[in-house]
Amino acid sequence: MSAFSSSKPVVDDRPREFCGLFGVYGIPEAGSMIYQGLFSLQHRGQEGAGIAVADGETVSSAKGQGLVSEVFAGKDWSTLPGHLGVGHVRYSTTGSTRIQNVQPLVVECVDGIWAVAHNGNLVNAERLRLMYQEAGAIFQTSTDSEVLVHLLADPMFRKRPRRVARALAELEGSFCFLLMTRNCLMAARDPHGFRPLSIGKLGDAYIVASETCALDQVGATFLRDVEPGELIIIDETGMHSSMYAEVKDESDHARCIFEMVYFARPDSRVFGENVHLARVAYGKRLAEEYPVEADIVISVPDSGNSAALGYSIGSGIPLEHGFIRNHYIGRTFIMPQQDDRSAGVDMKLAVLPEAVRGKRVVVVDDSIVRGTTARRRVMRLRDAGAKEVHVRISCPPIRNPCFYGIDFPTSDELVAGGMEVEQIRDYIGADTLGYLSLEGLFAPFGEKCGFCDACFTGKYPTDITGISGKHALEKESELDLEL
Ligand code: SF4
Known part of the structure; x- marks a missing residue:
């Protein structure tokens, strides 16, 4: 709705x-x-x-x-x-x-x-x-x-x-x-x-x-x-x-693969697969695709927890609690301005300095949308004394808006809408950045069939021409520019 x-x-x-x-x-x-x-x-x-x-x-x-x-x-x-x-x-x-x-x-x-x-x-x-x-x-x-x-x-x-x-x-x-x-x-x-x-x-x-x-x-x-x-x-x-x-x-x-990445609860079975196990598999795959020498793996709770566990298992690097989530902030802490939004990010997740100080840290998160939150978290880990910060994301870069019920911003606002991975790494201030491959995303399902991945690939499963709303208008203007 x-x-x-x-x-x-x-x-x-x-x-x-x-x-x-x-x-x-x-x-x-x-x-x-x-x-x-x-x-x-x-x-x-x-x-x-x-x-x-x-x-x-x-x-x-x-x-x-x-x-x-x-x-x-x-x-x-x-x-x-x-x-x-x-x-x-x-x-x-x-x-x-x-x-x-x-x-x-x-x-x-x-x-x-x-x-x-x-x-x-x-x-x-x-x-x-x-x-x-x-x-x-x-x-x-x-x-x-x-x-x-x-x-x-x-x-x-x-x-x-x-x-x-x-x-x-x-x-x-x-x-x-x-x-x-x-x-x-x-x-x-x-x-x-x-x-x-x-x-x-x-x-x-x-x-x-x-x-x-x-x-x-x-x-x-x-x-x-x-x-x-x-x-x-x-x-x-x-x-x-x-x-x-x-x-x-x-x-x-065209089942929404993003349900598996982020939305669904880990104890649910979505599209026939357990969400937690699929996310653990994403983390293991990330460890294969983007290995790094580090001291600890931490998750961005809660949706990064399962993938962080997978990265830890796959890499052999111990899992630690680096962020502590404030479960009581809820919907009441709503800030409309960008500066306030950063304050909200800080309120929501606190860094545990004793866990990260002097360490080479791998941070596993489920996705990056605008990039502002990821940038803030990297900054806060460094402020807390982390020696290196390596960011691993358990899905490919989100480059396109969603027309099917997920409230992503427009391509202009999506950090991967206008930047390549190395530019995003530089923007968020990480030492290294690795996104899960598209193949890795579908690996838990065997052969990819019957999924929507349009926010990653731009291949929409339905005709989106003529769809009203800001996303559609933006899309049309992009097409105009290409022509
Ligand atoms: S574009 Fe497709 S995969 Fe992406 S969030 Fe929307 S429905 Fe899900």
Whole structure:
């Protein structure tokens, strides 16, 4: 779910994602279980959370801005009665931190109530929105997700069989949707399968979640992933599957490899692989590709932890704690200016001088976005007395923006958008810099097939010409320049 504006004050320049989904069918107190599930997905969005439940007759919902623990603090779950429901955590851009944009969106159509929760980015949302607005429709949010509501309510689809499938087929881009009516839960994944969505079972109940760590949290057993192009419908007769889009085989998939690098929690299985083990493999591979003589390996916690362990195993250099993370800084420490952002970086991670002083240090991180944060960290390690600082990154240079739901900046702002690796090394002040190769990135999956790597390669799996928004405009001007 993305919104139609994008200035973003952030504490550092980590990439951000838009949302996590959790749905249940067949649990007597669905609301409190969704609450638990959303806790496990908090890393996918910290700016708002919502739950909608149904008991076959009524639909109830609650939502708010902030962390799951803040939104639902002291919640009386008897006010959210139901055996099915959907939940959502979101990350938003600045202009869209309106309560209306927090999902699930709950709307009343002529034939009933719908609750809609979305993860991803609809690249044709603005066109559809404009089309409906010109026909007189009124939108209540500034999110792209709301266009699905209008498609569902559109008489062209509403009065025809397989209405949800037909509406989904109109959408382009990346999406996982959870939809709920008074008595039915639905889950859908876009035909490319950009974002993960998994199904679990708990007794006779069904659970659907963005990541398997949320299934584990509630004691559910992983059943399978929702397939790209698949629509799952769960009701009192059980779970029913159908394809709403034609997907030939894995070569049509475009699963986001960056989920594996950064977004997903290490204890999740994403696209069939354990995230922690894949990241350890990235670290081992980095040690092969960019060996260096050093005294200690340290990680940039938390997302660099597994790759740092891998680098340590692969190189034989001992793993140390060089950075201590402040887990309590959270979303409240938001600074809009660059100077303040540096202060935020320092607040978030403290250097342990006793661990790095006089040492040749290998720092393993998952990615470099603008480069400002990496530069600051190298500087702070040197200030703490590190003799040498060697930076290792467990993915290739990010050179291109993402149109599929990841909030990377434009190519101009991406440090690798305009610099080669040696220039970046010089900019961040490291002694050496090594990025994982593209081959290394796909090594845990065997032969590369069915993944999106566009932010590294610029090879977008869908047609991006005509996509509105600043990234698309930037892309067009780049093409103009080339011509
Ligand atoms: S462009 Fe990068 S971040 Fe976006 S979906 Fe593709 S791999 Fe993921």
